[in-house]
């Protein structure tokens with residue numbers, strides 16, 4: 013009887029597509045999945061959205077929280093949950109933002125096991141599929157809503173740093189080969205400053221709550237007034253791989269059709285925001301007309317931190333711009349080669365920031381760097 017047929021999951025008036033002789037739908041096949049092998053099997057069945065459909069993987073400090081919130085607010089989105097509240101690192105994965113499933117919490121790494129290097133913990137995987145990615149809701153909506161999560165440290169590798177970003181990207185590709193990847197990149201000096209400002213903010217917390225890492229020692233000195241922002245970002249900015257390597261890793265693991273790279277400045281700029289958001293939604297197969305007309309400003313510190321800019325000697329600013337430019341050219345080169353963006357357009361946006369900041373320099377040789 014119609015009334016006793018299972019509900020949802022691509023059913024028509026209560027009849028499942030299996031009963032109608034069409035074979036199992038993706039939703040029906042996904043219904044009891046608790047591991048990726050089952051999810052992959054379900055993926056072979058017809059359904060509108062993939063499960064999971066996409067990941068926002070970074071970069072940190074490139075408005076990923078705002079983008080996550082924006083897509084969460086989209087009426088088609090599966091996930092109405094907000095940003096994760098602070099929680100101890102040992103808690104099970106529950107939240108779609110900073111779930112860190114593939115980078116650590118999913119216990120996906122077995123570095124000592126040569127034969128089965130990759131393989132996520134069974135209990136963690138079931139939890140991730142059921143709770144973080146909301147399997148039951150995906151099924152209930154008959155795969156008409158995309159499941160997603162956003163974890164910015166997927167661009168760095170495993171959270172204990174034992175795993176390279178190449179391994180992580182390859183592992184994700186192995187588990188969910190269809191997933192779409194969204195990456196936002198911010199002008200490199202601003203990206204670095206935003207990260208340090210975040211750490212500065214954390215230093216206000218008691219040490220038992222936030223214990224800064226070795227690399228943040230300079231931020232403590234900045235906090236105490238014995239170092240400058242230039243001191244704290246110059247080395248990281250010079251590091252060749254810090255931005256380019258994750259991009260290469262993900263583009264090595266995934267075909268370019270599954271990757272969408274946006275520029276933070278286009279995402280947040282008044283003149284370019286709508287087109288950039290529409291581009292993201294089109295890439296994800298979500299209807300742009302249903303998207304909000306505004307982008308939130310989550311996780312923002314720049315207004316309070318130092319709206320007038322970070323004081324810097326002209327020579328130091330020129331050195332930083334030199335490092336950022338070298339990095340940017342390589343990124344823009346990769347992006348053009350893969351057909352994502354023209355090198356010239358990508359560079360022009362970031363160069364506008366460098367030029368504006370260099371123009372701030374006074375005759376006494378002091379400048380102020382305002383992040384994008």
Ligand SMILES: Nc1ncnc2c1ncn2[C@@H]1O[C@H](COP(=O)(O)OS(=O)(=O)O)[C@@H](OP(=O)(O)O)[C@H]1O
Nearest residue numbers: 072073074075076077078206280309311312313314
């Ligand atoms: N709509 C909009 N317009 C302008 N700027 C915006 C917007 N949304 C986010 N932001 C800026 O993005 C920075 C936070 O990025 P993330 O959310 O990716 O940071 S995090 O890695 O998750 O901590 C953070 O930058 P800073 O304030 O410089 O730190 C935010 O101010």
